[in-house]
Amino acid sequence: MKKILVFDTTLRDGEQSPGVALNVHEKLEIARQLARLNVDIIEAGFPIASPGDAEAVKAVAREIKGPAICALARAKEKDIEVAWESIRYAETPIIHTFIATSDIHLKHKLRLSREQALEQAVWAVKKAKSFTPYVEFSAEDATRSSWEYLVQVYSAVIEAGATTINIPDTVGYITPLEMKELIEYLLKNVKGVEKVTISVHCHNDLGLAVANSLLAIQGGATQVECTINGIGERAGNAALEEIVMALHVRGEFFQAQTDINYQEIYRTSRLVSQLTGMLVQPNKAVVGDNAFAHESGIHQDGVLKERLTYEIMDARLIGRQEKVLVLGKHSGRHAFAKKLEELGYHLSEEELNKAFARFKQLADQKKHITEADLETIVSEEITKQEEIYQLDFVHVCSGNNILPTATVRLKAADGQTLEGVATGVGPVDAAYKAISKMLGISPDLVNFTLQSISGGTEALGEVLVRIFGDEKVYVGRGSSQDVVVASVMAYLSAINKMAQEKKLNPQKDYQES
Ligand code: KIV
Numbered sequence: 001m002k003k004i005l006v007f008d009t010t011l012r013d014g015e016q017s018p019g020v021a022l023n024v025h026e027k028l029e030i031a032r033q034l035a036r037l038n039v040d041i042i043e044a045g046f047p048i049a050s051p052g053d054a055e056a057v058k059a060v061a062r063e064i065k066g067p068a069i070c071a072l073a074r075a076k077e078k079d080i081e082v083a084w085e086s087i088r089y090a091e092t093p094i095i096h097t098f099i100a101t102s103d104i105h106l107k108h109k110l111r112l113s114r115e116q117a118l119e120q121a122v123w124a125v126k127k128a129k130s131f132t133p134y135v136e137f138s139a140e141d142a143t144r145s146s147w148e149y150l151v152q153v154y155s156a157v158i159e160a161g162a163t164t165i166n167i168p169d170t171v172g173y174i175t176p177l178e179m180k181e182l183i184e185y186l187l188k189n190v191k192g193v194e195k196v197t198i199s200v201h202c203h204n205d206l207g208l209a210v211a212n213s214l215l216a217i218q219g220g221a222t223q224v225e226c227t228i229n230g231i232g233e234r235a236g237n238a239a240l241e242e243i244v245m246a247l248h249v250r251g252e253f254f255q256a257q258t259d260i261n262y263q264e265i266y267r268t269s270r271l272v273s274q275l276t277g278m279l280v281q282p283n284k285a286v287v288g289d290n291a292f293a294h295e296s297g298i299h300q301d302g303v304l305k306e307r308l309t310y311e312i313m314d315a316r317l318i319g320r321q322e323k324v325l326v327l328g329k330h331s332g333r334h335a336f337a338k339k340l341e342e343l344g345y346h347l348s349e350e351e352l353n354k355a356f357a358r359f360k361q362l363a364d365q366k367k368h369i370t371e372a373d374l375e376t377i378v379s380e381e382i383t384k385q386e387e388i389y390q391l392d393f394v395h396v397c398s399g400n401n402i403l404p405t406a407t408v409r410l411k412a413a414d415g416q417t418l419e420g421v422a423t424g425v426g427p428v429d430a431a432y433k434a435i436s437k438m439l440g441i442s443p444d445l446v447n448f449t450l451q452s453i454s455g456g457t458e459a460l461g462e463v464l465v466r467i468f469g470d471e472k473v474y475v476g477r478g479s480s481q482d483v484v485v486a487s488v489m490a491y492l493s494a495i496n497k498m499a500q501e502k503k504l505n506p507q508k509d510y511q512e513s
């Protein structure tokens, strides 16, 4: 079996999804999970894009051991220098430099001739190589470039020292059989190609990103670039979990495999969805809510008799089992900590105390606690950042013939107590208005979603919100069995991120004490 390297670009191309903005803390949390997932390479960001991006890449490079850490850089001096500064402390630092090669891009975007672009590509690879032995080169928009020209460019960058050549389908244009043919053509014609890794990077504009990646592997590619849940620019990138499971389920056919730790797939998908605020569609392959749900009676009957009748993979393999915990309201802190360790969580004392308190609260009210419940609570605690405003209480009054009213009290980090009252079209609207009013802010609520973590009316509800304020989008999440409380917690978590960044000052008018 041929080994396929998994190059995860969730933190770089995935973060380029419209409306997604991860901060350093969140990026680190995702990188830790990607390391547990055992990806080979983490593309941690595009450091020249912003100081925040550079800081996040640095943090990932310093902390994460195991996967190689990669930073993106245009074929420009400053980009490459900043990329190197950001990843220099990684165990295996990769600089990924790129320049467009299609005539459309050369003419309209770069205003360069083919010769000039080739020269710049070679120069950039040499520059990157002066910092690190690991250099990846991408010919942006490769799939709309002349194949003969690609041969020239890739041959030249290999000679200049590139250790990986990447073939991006930047605009999701190619089709699977063409992709296979292109890879075969490059393998046959590029000079020195046998010495380097052949990578593909497929976008999903025609819904073909995974198929194109798989056919590229058939054609001879040895690395796939992908993102968790397929997030990314426009229609997204190839979904990591789909490629990995296709290679696993159809290993005999592809004669290829990855080193991914399948058990971590589902948790990684959940974490990325929670932190980016990008929900996974229910019918999404592998990680969608319905991916293992059987509605038709015939199917249900078949699966009950023999799972293999209608299931090609075992949900448990990717860590999706809906196990009811043996822990309950009488369980002690020690048993709780042990269970978390079994699930792969390593919490600090403080995080453990907070998670345990939340667990006890839930166990008091809910008979059957599932692993999904536990993961929701724990991941919320470990991804929580400094709370400038903490919810003290929320009271709402609502119904079908009453004006919905909310009273909210917050505790601020500086010791102040803030209280506000507002009415709205419903209890959540009223609570959000009360908070905005007392803090003197008016962010737009761009998006609000509520989902239940398990079945039943006592289920934990999880709310994800996206707010837009001060020219930026902030994602917040909260969970509680009370959906109004979950909604308020989600809103506050987004506001806390905004406040941290913008150092908001609450309006004195609405303070009581
Ligand atoms: O889609 C693309 O072309 C890219 C490159 C930078 C690899 O993301």
Ligand code: ZN
Pocket (backbone or CB within 6 Å): 013, 168, 170, 201, 203, 233
């Ligand atoms: Zn891309």
